[in-house]
Amino acid sequence: MSNARKGKVDPARSLAILWRTREPASRSAGPGLSVDRIVRAAIEIADAEGIDALTMRRVSEALGAGTMSVYTYVPGKAELLDVMVDTLYGEMSRPVDVPGGWRARLEQIARENLRLYRAHPWLLRAETSRPVLGPNLLAKYDYELGAVADIGLDDVEMDAVLTLVLGHVRSAARAELDVVNLERETGMTDGQWWQSHAPWLERFMKSGSYPTAARVGTAAGEAHGAAYGPEHAFEFGLQRVLDGIAVVVADRQGT
Amino acid sequence: MSNARKGKVDPARSLAILWRTREPASRSAGPGLSVDRIVRAAIEIADAEGIDALTMRRVSEALGAGTMSVYTYVPGKAELLDVMVDTLYGEMSRPVDVPGGWRARLEQIARENLRLYRAHPWLLRAETSRPVLGPNLLAKYDYELGAVADIGLDDVEMDAVLTLVLGHVRSAARAELDVVNLERETGMTDGQWWQSHAPWLERFMKSGSYPTAARVGTAAGEAHGAAYGPEHAFEFGLQRVLDGIAVVVADRQGT
DNA sequence: GCGGGATACCGTACCTCGTACGGGGCGAGC
DNA sequence: GCTCGCCCCGTACGAGGTACGGTATCCCGC
Structure with a gap:
C-alpha cells in the first residue's frame, strides 16, 4: 500500500550502478552474484508474478543466495528498480529507416513503447518522473527525439511533442493493463463485470439522475465487451494526438 | 513498496459504503465514529502528509480511536480509498454555462480536473482503472460527457474523447506533482537538480553518443529551470489534443 | 427498573517486507 | 603462511494491514 517506489531515492547511488562504474570481480565462493544476474532475476520475477511479488527475499531466493547478499551489489530496492527500468529501455527496438516522415516515426515509437509496457506491465509502476539517467534511457531519448528533428520545431517543442506522445502511450497502457489485471484478479472479463453491475447501475440510471452517463456508459460498456476498448482508446487517442501535432x-x- | 492499492478489492463491499446503504446510528459512547468522519480524517491526512503517511493506525489516531475501530465502518483500506476518491469527485465544480462551445467546455473540464489533482496529489495514486461506481463518479462522468454531447459524435466517440482528455490531464498532473515531490524530498529544485547532474551528463553528452539528447535535453532543462515546464507540458498537450479532437x-x- | 441482546469499540498478535548490523569465510598479495 | 579485504548471510527490528476475541455501552421489552 505504498507506491512501487518509496520516498528515499538517492540518484547518485543509482547512477554508479547504472553506468556500472564499479563491477566487482566474482571471486569468492557462493552463488557468484552480480548486478546483471540480480537484475535479470528481478525482471523475470516481475514479469512472471507482478511487481508486488518482487521482494528482496524472492530475488535472493531465485538466485540461491541469502536474503542480504543482494545488498552487496545493490544499495536497496529503489536502486534495483532503477536498473531494471534502464535495462528494459536497452532492449527496445530502434529502427533507423522508417518511411513516412515524422508521423510514421512517432507512430512507430508509440507502438514500440506500448509493446514494452505490454511485455513488462510492472514498468508502469516502476517509472518515476524525474528519470533515472541511465545509458539506455539517454539512448532512448536521443533516438526518439530524432523522430521529430528537422521538421521545423524548436528544441523545447521537440521535447514537448515527445512528452505528449509518450504520455498518451502510458495512459493507454495503464488502462489496458488494468483491464487485464482485473480480469485475472476477479476471474471476470470486463464484459462480465459490466453485466454484473448492470442491475445496480440501472437502478440509478433509470432514476434519471445521470441520463448521458447511462446512455454513453452502456454504449461504451458494450463496445468494451466486444473486445475493443483499451486497444481502441490507444489508437483513437494516438491519431488525435498526431493530428494535433500536425497542426503545429x-x-x-x-504551410 | 506496493501500489497505493493492493490487489484484493471487492467492488460490492465498496458500493455499499459509497452509496451509504447502511449508516449505523452513533449510539454508544466513545469517539462517535462514522464513515464520513473517517473519510474526512483520512483525506486530511493524505492531503497534509501524503498517501504514504495514510495508515489505518494514523487515521484512528487522528480520530482519537483505537486502531481497529475504523474497521467497524470500513472493511479495509482499499475500500476507504474508494470512498475518499468518490468524495473528492463530489467536490468538483460543474458550471453549466460555459461559453465557447465544446472546446471551451473541455478546457474547463481539463482545468478543473488538474485543480483537483493539485489539491489532492494522492488522488493520482488512489485511482484505479475500473472505476469505483460511486454516486459522485457517476455525476462527474455524466457532467463531463455533456461537454461533448450534441456535436455530432456517437456514444463511443464521446467516451473516447473524454478518456483522451482526462488521460492527458492525469499524465500532466503526474509529471507536475512528481517535480514538486522531488523538490521537497531532495530539497533541490528541478533546476538545481539538472545543474548538479550537468557535469555527469556532459561527460557522456560530449562523447557524441547522444547528440540530440544533449542539445534538446539542455534546452528543455533550462526551460524547466525557468519555472516553465510541467505547466507548459499541460497547456501544450491540451491544445494539441483539442486540435486533434477538432479534426474529428x-x-x-x-464541414 | 431491570435483564438481555445487539452493536460500537479496541488490545493483542500475526504475517509480510525492507533493511541495519555484525560476523564468518574465502582469495590474493606480501 | 598470514593478514587484509571483500563477498556472503543469519538474525532481528520496525512498520503496516488486519484477524480474532473480547469489553463496554445503550436500547428494548417487560
Whole structure:
C-alpha cells in the first residue's frame, strides 16, 4: 500500500550502478552474484508474478543466495528498480529507416513503447518522473527525439511533442493493463463485470439522475465487451494526438 | 513498496459504503465514529502528509480511536480509498454555462480536473482503472460527457474523447506533482537538480553518443529551470489534443 | 427498573517486507 | 603462511494491514 517506489531515492547511488562504474570481480565462493544476474532475476520475477511479488527475499531466493547478499551489489530496492527500468529501455527496438516522415516515426515509437509496457506491465509502476539517467534511457531519448528533428520545431517543442506522445502511450497502457489485471484478479472479463453491475447501475440510471452517463456508459460498456476498448482508446487517442501535432508542424513549416 | 492499492478489492463491499446503504446510528459512547468522519480524517491526512503517511493506525489516531475501530465502518483500506476518491469527485465544480462551445467546455473540464489533482496529489495514486461506481463518479462522468454531447459524435466517440482528455490531464498532473515531490524530498529544485547532474551528463553528452539528447535535453532543462515546464507540458498537450479532437468534430459535422 | 441482546469499540498478535548490523569465510598479495 | 579485504548471510527490528476475541455501552421489552 505504498507506491512501487518509496520516498528515499538517492540518484547518485543509482547512477554508479547504472553506468556500472564499479563491477566487482566474482571471486569468492557462493552463488557468484552480480548486478546483471540480480537484475535479470528481478525482471523475470516481475514479469512472471507482478511487481508486488518482487521482494528482496524472492530475488535472493531465485538466485540461491541469502536474503542480504543482494545488498552487496545493490544499495536497496529503489536502486534495483532503477536498473531494471534502464535495462528494459536497452532492449527496445530502434529502427533507423522508417518511411513516412515524422508521423510514421512517432507512430512507430508509440507502438514500440506500448509493446514494452505490454511485455513488462510492472514498468508502469516502476517509472518515476524525474528519470533515472541511465545509458539506455539517454539512448532512448536521443533516438526518439530524432523522430521529430528537422521538421521545423524548436528544441523545447521537440521535447514537448515527445512528452505528449509518450504520455498518451502510458495512459493507454495503464488502462489496458488494468483491464487485464482485473480480469485475472476477479476471474471476470470486463464484459462480465459490466453485466454484473448492470442491475445496480440501472437502478440509478433509470432514476434519471445521470441520463448521458447511462446512455454513453452502456454504449461504451458494450463496445468494451466486444473486445475493443483499451486497444481502441490507444489508437483513437494516438491519431488525435498526431493530428494535433500536425497542426503545429504545418504551422512551423509555414504551410 | 506496493501500489497505493493492493490487489484484493471487492467492488460490492465498496458500493455499499459509497452509496451509504447502511449508516449505523452513533449510539454508544466513545469517539462517535462514522464513515464520513473517517473519510474526512483520512483525506486530511493524505492531503497534509501524503498517501504514504495514510495508515489505518494514523487515521484512528487522528480520530482519537483505537486502531481497529475504523474497521467497524470500513472493511479495509482499499475500500476507504474508494470512498475518499468518490468524495473528492463530489467536490468538483460543474458550471453549466460555459461559453465557447465544446472546446471551451473541455478546457474547463481539463482545468478543473488538474485543480483537483493539485489539491489532492494522492488522488493520482488512489485511482484505479475500473472505476469505483460511486454516486459522485457517476455525476462527474455524466457532467463531463455533456461537454461533448450534441456535436455530432456517437456514444463511443464521446467516451473516447473524454478518456483522451482526462488521460492527458492525469499524465500532466503526474509529471507536475512528481517535480514538486522531488523538490521537497531532495530539497533541490528541478533546476538545481539538472545543474548538479550537468557535469555527469556532459561527460557522456560530449562523447557524441547522444547528440540530440544533449542539445534538446539542455534546452528543455533550462526551460524547466525557468519555472516553465510541467505547466507548459499541460497547456501544450491540451491544445494539441483539442486540435486533434477538432479534426474529428469537423469531420462529423460535415464541414 | 431491570435483564438481555445487539452493536460500537479496541488490545493483542500475526504475517509480510525492507533493511541495519555484525560476523564468518574465502582469495590474493606480501 | 598470514593478514587484509571483500563477498556472503543469519538474525532481528520496525512498520503496516488486519484477524480474532473480547469489553463496554445503550436500547428494548417487560
